[in-house]
Amino acid sequence: MAPPSRKGPTQREVARLAGVSQAAVSQVLNGGEGGIRIPDATRQRVLQAMQDVGYVPNVAARRLAGGRNRILGVFTYEPVFPTSTRDFFTPFLEGIEEAAAELDYDLLLHTRPAPQGGRRAVYHDGASRLRLADGTVMLGLLDDDRRGDLAQLIGSGHPTVFIGRRDLPGQELPYVTADYTAATAGACEALLDRGHERTLYLGTLTRHESAVDRELGYRRAMGRTPAAGQVERVDVVTPDVVSRALRAGVTGVLCENERLTAQWIAAADTLGVGWPQDYGFAVLGDPIYQSDLPAGWAHVTIPRLEMGRHAVRLLANLLSGHPAESRTLPCQWVPGTSLGGRPRTE
Structure with a gap:
């Protein structure tokens, strides 16, 4: 015994x-x-x-008693925690960890799986484990159901900061995001400077906030010649999508992510059209579906490490009773041969 x-x-x-x-x-x-x-x-x-x-x-007992235990939660709606250091989400988590260590906080990684056939949620049976932490840094896409749960959590007084701008009607949700609007406008200007007078913004059907911000940047850049720009949102880029754009005179393409870019290139190849001789393009972000972008692809890099760091700092400010001021951080432009065309001469 x-x-x-x-x-x-x-x-x-x-x-x-x-x-x-x-x-x-x-x-x-x-x-x-x-x-x-x-x-x-x-x-x-x-x-x-x-x-x-x-x-x-017993930190859980202290938290339930209304005390602070210097633990910050990290929660994501999708099972995106990396299995490789080259994963898209790794820099976010590295930034979160670095800032938490600097500020003398521990991290509580919420990994409770979604119910079978369901999705991850803030609440289970009317309760939330997120409240074991002093506050929570959150990542992931929101739909109406998730926005409702998140509004309930914030309304209950749980300090929360989102990585990425998220609209939450009726609640103030502090966030740290990248300046996708300015980055997209800059990428569009790079295509225009290479002589691509007619351009296409190629995006997905999902209208999340960063996609809205990117499209806004494109429309601003094309504002002086709106008829020379067009927007196409698709699930899959088919040869018909490419053919239709080429017939309209498009020679410069801004792709929301690298998956759409690869599909565009493959579809164009079936039509006997290739880059950079026939068209130029740029990718509006870091790779999500692969570890690295192919050589020569012009693209925007997102300040993911700094976004993670600033999210923790913002949350720490909230816990100290300071005002919640959301942050927008600049992206970096990486030129490449994929721009094609020729530089404009003044």
């Missing part, structure tokens, strides 16, 4: 060893949030007693 397990040391034992009350131990654990000042000598004596008896605070 296995010997009965011994319960871990208690606050009472710590208090007895340190020669203080349990209330004093609790104040040390909670960082003096109750407004009672604990002398430094007493605090050091309590900390030493904790170490001597091997006391480990």
Whole structure:
């Protein structure tokens, strides 16, 4: 028969060893949030007693009691946590980890799987494990159901910051995002500067916020000659899509992601049309579906590491009672031979 397990040391034992009350131990654990000042000598004596008896605070119990435990949650609606350091989401998580360590926070990675046949959700049976943390950094796409759950979480007072701009009617949702509008406008200008007078914005059917921002940047760049630009949103790029654009005189293409880019190139190849001699293109972001972009592809890079870092800093500010000021960070433009065309001469 296995010997009965011994319960871990208690606050009472710590208090007895340190020669203080349990209330004093609790104040040390909670960082003096109750407004009672604990002398430094007493605090050091309590900390030493904790170490001597091997006391480990029950952070979940402290959180439920309304205390802070210096733990930040990380939650994503999709199972996107990387299996490779070259995964699209790795820099976000690296930035989150770096900033949390600098600010003396631990991280709680929420990985509870979705119910069979369902999707990940903030609430399960009316409760949320996210509240075990002081606050949460969130990633992922939102639909109406998810927006409702998220609005409920924020309405309950749980500090939350999103990586990526997310619209949440009726609630203020602080975020850190990339300046997709300016980045797309810059990429479009690069095509125009190479002599591509007629351009195409090629996007997916999913109208998430970053896609809306990209399209806005394209329309701004083409504002002076709106008739020379067009927008096409598709699930799959077929030869018919390419043929229709070429007949309209399009020679420059802005692709929302690398999957659409590869489909465009393959469809154009079936028509005997290739880059950079027949058309130029640029990709409006880092690779999502593969680890690297092929050589020569002009593209925009997203400041993913800094977005993760700033999201943690913003959340820490919220926890300290400071105003929630969302951040928009600049992207970087990487030119390439895929632009084709010839530089304009003044």
